[in-house]
Amino acid sequence: MNYFPDEVIEHIFDYVLSHRDRNALSLVCKSWYRIERCTRQRVFIGNCYSITPERLIQRFPGLKSLTLKGKPHFADFSLVPYGWGGFVSPWIEALAKSRVGLEELRLKRMVVSDESLELLSRSFTHFKSLVLVSCEGFTTDGLAAIAANCRFLRELDLQENEVEDHKGQWLSCFPDSCTSLVSLNFACLKGEVSLGALERLVARSPNLKSLKLNRSVPLDALQRIMMRAPQLADLGIGSFAHDPESEAYIKLKNTILKCKSITSLSGFLEAAPHCLEAIYPICSNLTSLNMSYAAGIQGSDLIKLIRHCVKLQRLWIMDCIGDKGLSVVAMTCKDLQELRVFPSVHLGNPAAVTEEGLVAISKGCPKLHSLLYFCHQMTNAGLIEVAKNCPNFIRFRLCILDATKPDPDTMQPLDEGFGAIVQSCRRLRRLSLSGQLTDQVFLYIGMYAEKLEMLSIAFAGESDKGMVYVLNGCKKLRKLEIRDCPFGNMALLTDVGKYETMRSLWMSSCEVTVGACKLLAKKMPRLNVEIFNENEQEDCSLEDGQKVEKMYLYRTLAGKRKDAPEYVWTL
């Protein structure tokens, strides 16, 4: 089959980078499989329980970069009880024992211990990059180990993790010899860091492009840091509140003028509205702006800021911007590609957004392809118009705060609106539904959403038919998560083979019973079918007829996992 010597094929494979393409290569023939596995450097594992670390290491000895995801997505919303799993230690231990020269580790929704971080920091001399997203289980002591021991560290990126602050000076543990930092994000940390150590670290990191500070870094320190790092492209501001007459604030305003390379701003974890003026001069360079944590900034101030941001491609904002504010975005940000509008803490906020804002955006921003929109209401007419104006959606996630609210103008379910979205957006890969929905919407999804990979459903549908439409129709479906829907055993068992083509299925508060899950597990030995039995009663036997509160199933080559807590029953 090979017309070329191995070295040539290897060289060609060097250009093939995406995981899917690489996976495809490995299936062509035995010799390509062999060459591919020896040259593969980056591996993505969407479910850490789908394979054992040992098997991974055996297949890819040249592994340099590993991405792992642990808990199911609905863990983000407190639907997965504590202790479910997703521990990274077996992976780090196995990698440490092996000859793998790990350089990059990216984890999402995993449980990470200080011991694991310590082991990681000591085991791989060329370790360069640690990215932790929505993880938990570690403290600043673990970070201190990373800082102290990873001599060539380029990236330490902590996004939305729950980190216990042990008040040690972890940031001071970066040795003077560490000058390689390109990206440092500690915005999610609650404790203080040594400001002196931070400034010195920034000063000796000429390659630092991305820096995201936490709330404890005051405005005057921010100014000094920005002075030392005019090359920064991506800045996360911690505290941004100061007396506007003060010298510190005036200094900051002047320093900001020099930071022409900043294209991405985030943070504003503590921001006073009057301070936002200081940013106006650099707004016209911004391609990405995240104000979604800036509580206390009113819609009017946001609007003033946005008017300067003509090049924006990505905007994350709170719904206090209102429909009017979104009209301003639509007029100003013609290059907008990704928009996320988050709900303010105070529900019933009169300035929150509705279909009006979204329609305005769709009219003004035809390049929009990713949306996360928390709103008070949505109409079919609105969705139909959005579908017409923006046929390029890849991700469309709509969350109506009142989960079963119909179209307020017609009192109809939103089937037609979402139907229009899936029919128009042929490239749609991710969809989240809400509002009053019947089985009809699922018929549309099954019919039109050919590229759909991830679907999130809540409080929707009328019968098993809904789920069956989706399972039958969406050939590319990888992740399906369902909560509080009347889908039951018939739907679950309609096509058991389908689940091996998917990464996972989550069903909670639906109509499936223990018996059906047992049957499914029996028929499909390469699936782990987990039931969470949170019943605190002593009598823990599960009867077949009992409804299942939470079920999570996933395909796996690793068999039943050994680290499941007591309440998880793998059938």
Next chain:
Amino acid sequence: MENSYEKELNLEATELRLGLPGSDESQKRSIVRSNKRSSQEVSEEECVSKGSDVTTDDHDQDNNVVPPAKAQVVGWPPVRSYRKNSMQQKKEEEGEGSGMYVKVSMAGAPYLRKIDLKVYKSYPELLKALGNMFKCTFGEYSEREGYNGSEYAPTYEDKDGDWMLVGDVPWHMFVSSCKRLRIMKGSEAKGLGCF
């Protein structure tokens, strides 16, 4: 069955009950969802709220459509717990809206009060307001001796949880680090500079 007198009083509007505004007695069963409720209940509720034979007549609509209780459904709206927690923390710290309300306590007072620090521009203004609120006076502030000569001393808890004497740091710094206020009696405040 309501007589016109009761209607005028609009008793319903002031009635204390559990449930969302706009829902009435017949819908109370639906609201609280816990992880452990039986699914029988669920399908029944959902039939009621999603039934395709719900009439579009407005009156009926109000009675038949039962939205999940906004504050009581676990995991809805689907906002990451990290985001929720950090907003919650900020809400507690910053108070409501753009005001900055902090609790004020005084030894011997039966209940606490709240004041909005953003309303004041300087220490003298704040102390005057506190004095009015609690019917007390503070002596003159000096760095060396605190509030010498007064029966009371204003103190505050800062971000680190320490109790500090009001007046030592610049005003804006005080405002951003003050979590709560306490008016101490001179006898309590010995270490803080009052006789």
